[in-house]
Amino acid sequence: MTVPSLGKDLLGLEPLSREQIQLILDTAEPFKEVSERAIKKVPALRGKTIVNLFFEASTRTRISFEFAEKRLSADTVNVAAQGSSVQKGENLVDTARNLESMRIDMVVIRHPSSGAAQFLAERIRSNVINGGDGMHEHPTQALLDMLTIRDRFNRIEGLRVCICGDIAHSRVARSNIWGLTKLGAEVAVCGPQSLMPGAIEELGVTVFRRIEEAIEWADVLNVMRLQLERMEAGYIPSLREYYRVFGVTLERLERAPRDVLILHPGPMNRGVEIDSRVADGPHSVILDQVTNGVAVRMAVLYLLAGGRPELAEAAKGDRGGGA
């Protein structure tokens, strides 16, 4: 059997096959253990240079990537280019050309514009990893969500997963829809129609307009962050009402016919999309997601750098060479 490769870049889950997604998840398994060691470092990416190019504020994704890179022994540089892409002096083409000239190996990019990761990937030879582009995709987030679900159920196929909240503006939702459907899950979305993107059903998902229906249906709820700007832009009347009508509360979960696993990509708005008692309660695997994030990103970096999946286990203990 031939092992699928990931190609040059990881821009999203839509272009990946089921086998490629499974490869990443399987490769992440041995890397989980690295973070549990006293000395959290393997030499797999020694000598590789990675730039974390963040055009948008991020705490956990940037830190998670940086830990993944450092635990693989790569040399890393963080570039925080604040402000919108229009406001900043240098455009993305020039940024790309400058990076290329410094002979880097990989770029992790986060950018407020959809398509920015692809734009960069088409213009530089280095591997590009999409760390979130606009409302398009956030593939490593969806991968860590899937790894967390798989940890709990030992499978993804046949599970019912509902993504709740602001689907229209969410790159996490889109990547989850692609990844989960490719792995054979039944996927639904739930939220007010004003936060649904057009023609969402054509992506192969069921739409629930009431959270109670979603909870009754689902094995897993992946609760999206509701950004305050959405209320200001008139998509919903108030955060207070949103919580009362669409919030994932303990009372609602207690009426569910089965235990529902709760995920949230963070950062959470406690008391808006999710009840603190749920976030901190036994249904929640929100902190497991964060832990898995490092392992999944190690797997992606390792595979894109040319690491062979069957050697991931060996790479952990490899003191001699790179990947």
Place this chain on the structure above:
Amino acid sequence: MKPMLLRGGRVIDPSQQQDGEADVLILDGEIGGLGPNLSAPAGADVVDVSGKVVAPGLVDIHVHLREPGQEDAETVTSGAVAAAAGGFTSICAMPNTDPVTDNQAAVGFIVKQAAAARAARVYPIGAISVGQRGEQLAEFGEMVAAGAVAVSDDGHPVVSSHLMRTALEYALSFNIPVAEHCEDPALSKHGVMNAGRVATRLGLRGIPAAAEEIMVARNILMGELTGGHIHLCHISTRGSVDLIRWGKARGVNVTAEATPHHFAITHDACEGYDTNAKMNPPLRAAADVEAVAVGLADGTLDVIATDHAPHHYEAKEREFDDAPFGVVGLETALGLGMSLLVDKGRLSLPQLIDRMSTAPARIFHLPAGTLKQGVAADVVVFDPAARWVVEPEQFRSKSRNTPFRGWELLGRVERTLVGGRTAYLQGR
């Protein structure tokens, strides 16, 4: 000027129901005669155009020439030269220049630049409102006296129904159309492509069809209220076509145009974040593309206009959200019309010439769109069977922003005459 005899072509002139083999004589820059077996005057250039189509020069009532303001993207001269290469002999320049063409001096500047270009004729369109700000009417009377043939705030819809009403009423005194870019900006806000499946997948903000249709409906009602001539620019949706059909049936003085890109391609062209497929109104779904073609065939949509919108390459070489709207069209319009409307049996060749020459000249009251004896000899000669490949590097336009790179198109312009003078000759 030497006389010229175009011998043996298929002469198509919808203004006089002419379609058949004939000769066309050009004398002193005017059409001197049209008929079979004309004899060439002494010293005439006799050009064998057998197998070619001879038609009144094409007329494009919607182009952006970027001068003054963005001369690196296009100038009046480069636009007029590109027009001639595309078979156009008359083009109408939209006023969204910098500064805006909203007064007689600015209109006069376009007229002066056009005269110097010595290519296609360029007719300025004045702004509806001062600065295109949608507040105060611009001085239509003085602009018309200086050479403006219509008014439009194109690029900026006239949001105020009161302003649209007064514009249509005031324009009646000068017998000019009010051309409107139909868009409800509250509904299209931040949108960069058609709302729907592709936008959802790409994570791009959508512009719903209703953003156009609401304003199409309002403008038809404004036309009915005032009796003024409302001309609706670049119609892109099935609903808009239905509304215009309804308006015409009610007897409203409404005319409408469609662009080649809106009858040629769908929003699928935005895949891969191709900024050359970013335009406003956006490329729509397949049902809309079909409705536009049907509308052009049945005359609901009167005119094909390009909305030629040149942009410097670096403006398009960026993130989709930040790239400007627009596509160049002058040099691909005839080929797209031939390939997608005539070759596919949607329109007859005379109907295509009507939509691209006779009809636009009629609705904008231009001295064009006909080969009647005595009119200026604005003529296009094209080979309806020749196939050619779109190579943007070969464009006369200063800009290259087209989604049709590499397309093989049918119908190649051989010669364009403006006032009897050869403004374009294929291969030169």
